[in-house]
Amino acid sequence: MASRTPAASARTPSRRRLSVDERREQLIAVALELFSARPPEEVSIDDIAAAAGASRPLVYHYFPGKQAIYEESLRRAGAELAGRFEEPAVGALSERLDRVVERYLEYVAGHGPGFAALLRGGSVAASPGTNAVIDEVRRAAHDQILVHLALTDPSPQLRLTIRAWIAKAEITSLAWLAEGRREPSELVRRRLVQDFVAALVVTAAREPELAAAVSGYLAAERPGSPTADLVRDLAGLLAVPGLAEALTGLALGTADGADPAPPAL
């Protein structure tokens, strides 16, 4: 056993091994791991103390209770998750988003039960504090996507499109976890990226100001990208009996008659 100074030996040994800051960080790290592996209602202060090699009173010395340590570890987790949305503005849009979603799904896979409990909101540990963490992560994701879209004045509709896509990423992640991550993450990722591109195009169809930017995004896409696969799949859909005719009829039926030629779609 390492020798101790008399001053140290007069105190509880376990309190002395780490500095105050180190011990606090250690407790948070241990709690994060436990809350990632189990829903919060299945993690007790005793579990945290045992995993940290500390006593129950020591944990209470640093945190008033389980809710406080849960919220602090959530804040750390939220900051880490938000950091995963940071992506250099290099390459085609769908390739950037692909890398972001890859890191997001890695996080989901590594923190399954905690992630699920947090997003389901049904947890007994849900509180304004935990909701603030979720909101902050969503805001970071939203803002990062806007950075990559590089628009001077994004419309309220575009912001809604982005927020709804983030919700889809969450719903998809929860479903993926609930199925024990049976599906390869590559497929989940590809669909999410394609869903974003599709939602962006639909938003641009209703907003002339956005259309030119979307044209630019698409021009930078490359064969084999998630966007290219989506375009190919949509083109393939037009081969389904009756579908192209139905679309052409709809486009023509509402045209003002100035252009008698069928539209390109």
Place this chain on the structure above:
Amino acid sequence: MASRTPAASARTPSRRRLSVDERREQLIAVALELFSARPPEEVSIDDIAAAAGASRPLVYHYFPGKQAIYEESLRRAGAELAGRFEEPAVGALSERLDRVVERYLEYVAGHGPGFAALLRGGSVAASPGTNAVIDEVRRAAHDQILVHLALTDPSPQLRLTIRAWIAKAEITSLAWLAEGRREPSELVRRRLVQDFVAALVVTAAREPELAAAVSGYLAAERPGSPTADLVRDLAGLLAVPGLAEALTGLALGTADGADPAPPAL
């Protein structure tokens, strides 16, 4: 003053005016109105008692506390909201959905603060009970949409598409309320319906089994429907410089070379 029987006059008069069931229903109705107009944390038992012309002890006689009366009124509200998704299987898909979304937005407009507090989940009154109500409403919406799609075996992806669209309807409704419902509900509704159709088409592009059904849905759509407007807007988008070329390039670049002709899109 109305004459009372001796037995009745021996009791608190206000308890005698309504039967037990009637009084309970009245308290719930009053609470529903208050919780629709204000967030739950701004409604007290005293407010409910005053609005019902009852005493505070009388309210407590029927409900153990505010949370219980809040949850019961939420259950009623949830049942009413779920009922608004019921729609006869008549007419084109986007027209049916249009009518459902119209009723949904009417509900949102009439129950703004309560609806917002419920969905934001940040309310101090959020609990497993309130979350169960939200989940039940979402499930009812999901199931009703599946009824109208009339598929024998909807895929997990399609279910996800539906659930994500329901989330988009919620996010859109909250944003609409937050802006004081500045935008006409017709526009909000049209976009939501179009978003569903677009998400359905994208899902079908990835699922050959769904493609034939979607072709059938589109064949039943009429000029002037939300779907027709969307198709026209998407066709218009192809006129944006460079956009059609970018899409054709992507579709061709990943084609397997068996079909050298450019795809129709």
